[in-house]
Amino acid sequence: MREFSSWLAKMRPSINGYAYYVDFPKVYANIDAVRIELNMMNSLIGSSDIEADFKRLIERYPEVLTCIPLLLAVRQHEIYAQDEDGAFLYDFDKPKCSADQDITFMKKTGLLDLISRHLVSNLVDYALGVETGLDSNGRKNRGGHQMEDLVEGFLRKTGAEYYKEMYLNDIERKWNVDLSAISAEGTTTKRWDFVVKTPTVIYVMETNFYTGGGSKLNETARSYKLIAEEARQIAGVEFVWITDGGGWKNARRNLEETFRAMTHLYNIDDMEHGVFERLFAV
Template identity: 30%
Template structure:
């Protein structure tokens, strides 16, 4: 087929979505069984309208259950990485005291090592609770359950992980067929490793790519030749397709110049159907571009036979 025929086959067989049922919410990131006691205890602050009573209840809460501070990072919607830093590594949460004096900060700790210290710093943590808006939240917004509120916060935060889940799912989708081809022809399969690993098998590392990570690498050790396979799924449009193609043209040329090969497995109807000039340019300058349907219909196997086994289809 000529380039235009390849483009037409590619565009006609794109997937409309990569979203599975477990794409939308990873519930393992949402449940909080380890804080059941703390969440029940902090419920004592709900709907206390009187400020003096609220303060008195807050102080008693910290005296009797100082571990309750471990749920504070969840109340203010910190990311999982930030929460892990505070709760597992004992890192402080630094907050600027005054916008006009940004070098001056307050440090707050929420990990187990600081539970007893909190009893001596109730004034400081009460100020944190008020200035963060949490006092107002408990007085006016949370009606019955702090746990239910946090579930809502975590579901919202988890939406940030959807892009990674989608990309990981598409990699997993492609991995099985690639491994089958490698097993069929006795080729070495490597995933998520620095490209420099191919030097171990006698292959030349493309200049400037030694430290970059590859989605997949297929190696024919008998001829010391490697193929980098990059896998991605795009739901959006905009300037991204042009950037993608530019980056992969450079990578494909670098692998070709070092005596190796490169293949791009990309998909997403909403992206590529609206970026036909970019994908046409990609097909004209990158030898090997396929989508998932083409992978399943021997597209990658034909490429590997030609590039790594010197077998024409």
């Protein structure tokens, strides 16, 4: 018989892997895509007549403009800007503005000043830093997949037949099972993070990780408790919930109710101690 407090105490504050912080291969690829253009822009560093030199450069090599958004830490090629002189939409992928208007953009954004005053010595290195900073915005997406990737690693080790991101109606068609008890009589559909098929049982699984607290955790605990109760009405189908994270320590009341009501509620420590092997190893 498991004891809730000791189980909760094993929740992890984080599951961030080494690759979570910066996706350097992606950063390098993005830099390589404009490396030539950045090196052409390097010819302007320290220029005493930056406007004339920039104008000559883009008139001879207009493709150099494609690297401008990156220098401003902007992903899109179209940049809107306005002031008392008017509003302009600059398209650095398919330049339409005059060279003089491009110079205006470079002046008013501060890029010409940055380059002419030699405040940076190499725009490739500068862009590498910008790309690294921009990539930090991708941490939320990477973090959202970390728990699923972790669970899948443990599933793979069992050798069991499993499916990722499978819809409820696909399960019904594939194995000729009626899941109306957990689909509100067919009025709603749901995508499960994983589905594991053993000779006798279909396990439908949800996974998540919460670093922080909030009302969402209580709603999730109540919702999954209800799913577990509904799944008990279906012969040969069981609901498995894998969750973890320090956020649960501030939302323990609802989780404890669900813990006592569910047969298959596990955390990372449970997976590390072979719970999947006991459930559905082949």
